[in-house]
Amino acid sequence: MKYKLEIMDTTLRDGEQTSGVSFGAFEKLSIARLLLKEIKVNRIEIASARVSAGEMEAVKQVCDWASKHKKINSIEVLGFIDNGVSINWIKEAGGKVVNLLSKGSLRHCQYQLKKTPKEHINDIKHEIDIANQNGIEVNLYLEDWSNGMKDSPEYVFNLIDALCKCNIKRFMLPDTLGVLNPDSTYKFCKEIIDRYPTLHFDFHAHNDYDLAVANCYAAIKAGIKGIHCTINGLGERAGNAALSSVLAVVHDQLDIKTSINEVKINHVSRVVESYSGIRIPANKPVIGDNVFTQCAGVHADGDSKNNLYYNDLLPERFGRMREYALGKTSGKANIRKNLEAMGIELDEESMRKVTERIIELGDKKEIISQEDLPYIISDTLNRNSQKQRITLLNYTLAVANGLRPGAVLKLEINGEIYEAGATGDGQYDAFVKGIQWIYKTKLHKPFPQLLDYTVNIPPGGRTDALVQTSITWDYKGKIFKTYGLDLDQMSAAIQATIKMLNHIEEL
Secondary structure, three states: OOOOOEEEEOOOOOHHHOOOOOOOHHHHHHHHHHHHHHHOOOEEEEEEOOOOHHHHHHHHHHHHHHHHOOOHHHEEEEEEOOOOHHHHHHHHHOOOEEEEEEEOOHHHHHHHHOOOHHHHHHHHHHHHHHHHHOOOEEEEEEEOHHHHHHHOHHHHHHHHHHHOOOOOOEEEEEOOOOOOOHHHHHHHHHHHHHHOOOOOEEEEOEOOOOOHHHHHHHHHHHOOOEEEEEHHHOOOOOOEOEHHHHHHHHHHHOOOOOOOOHHHHHHHHHHHHHHHOOOOOOOOOOOOOOOOEEOOHHHHHHHHOOOOOOOOOOHHHHOOOOEEOEOOOOOHHHHHHHHHHHOOOOOHHHHHHHHHHHHHHHOOOOOEOHHHHHHHHHHHHHHHHOOOOEEEEEEEEEEEOOEEEEEEEEEEEOOEEEEEEEEOOOHHHHHHHHHHHHHHHHHOOOOOEEEEEEEEOOOOOOOOOOEEEEEEEEEOOEEEEEEEEEOOHHHHHHHHHHHHHHHHHHO
């Protein structure tokens, strides 16, 4: 099927120019396969010629794989006007397409190359001849084209006039320094397309003003036939247009079909995140951790009532799921959505208690995960079912280098106030010894024996996860467990201990 718009991904070339990013040969091959076979972009730019022996090996591996899978014409390598050196490098690596870098502004031609426009045009034609002789297809980058259109449009037009009859498959228009906005992008692209209606033009955006995706939109509206993107918006300085965002805009705002398989976008983005070491911002459209998470309870309630807070960016399109955050802004609707996902049902009174507990915990922690929820339910419903005859009014714990840990605490027991201080082998040990002193010397009551102490953290390995402490006690031969839940392990253990005291009051 022939699509109206081509997508060229340059993660492995321009994306690799992100500060601190360098892909190994295996990583380049892995990403190339994902881009062409899973996401199904039309073309990929994988390297710059002449960089290093390691880059040559990586390009060879990608080209070898592409040849076996009939994708070799989708593999492109940036080349330079260097009297055939780049062309020979690409040919040796097994490549079939060069993206030839020329100068798209008079300033670049004069001050970087120190040549006249005529000399530069002759050099380009000579390089194209060498490529043709070696069976290499040519696309032509007009570097700094955006500034060329702003400052020296006649230079740009004369360049294309001189080259439009050459064997060039695509003219590629980069906003090299990210200086365009949607208005100027549309204006310049429309001028070029109207003047050369039979030529194929690509647009290559940079994100210096955070306008890369918007500029791609404007370029497509002007009639551009190809757009360059990178996974996660990787690229030099502020990066390039992010493939995920461009695709959402193209499919939804412009109603243009592409070859892209949207459902694989998130998976590939995570792979590139891992290989590049550049984290995806949590609020990055389409692929950020938080973009399909509803926090406000009113939004979750609206989703339950004919999807009032949905838009066309359904998470399932991109291989993701909608989530409902649990925190201090949560309502019962958020909680019920999470319970439904876990197959748990609660009555209205239990829902009220659990909601109050989540809001209480949310004041300490911004987001509570779905994995935390069973612990919260267990802790809340058990806590509310027990009569509180003993209350911990206050406590302090102390630890210092060279000194034994200590605890000072104040309890209210059946309306009476008791205070104690103790030291121990740890802060919890000191806390328990303080309570033991009250029970033995003030109340003259036996104190349970601690048999086992375990700490459970929900799956996921997060350092900000809730902690559930489970303590097993023996009181006059009766074995029982109490539980505590908190962000802090010591607080959770203290909660479990106070529950134990209330429990033995009932025995």
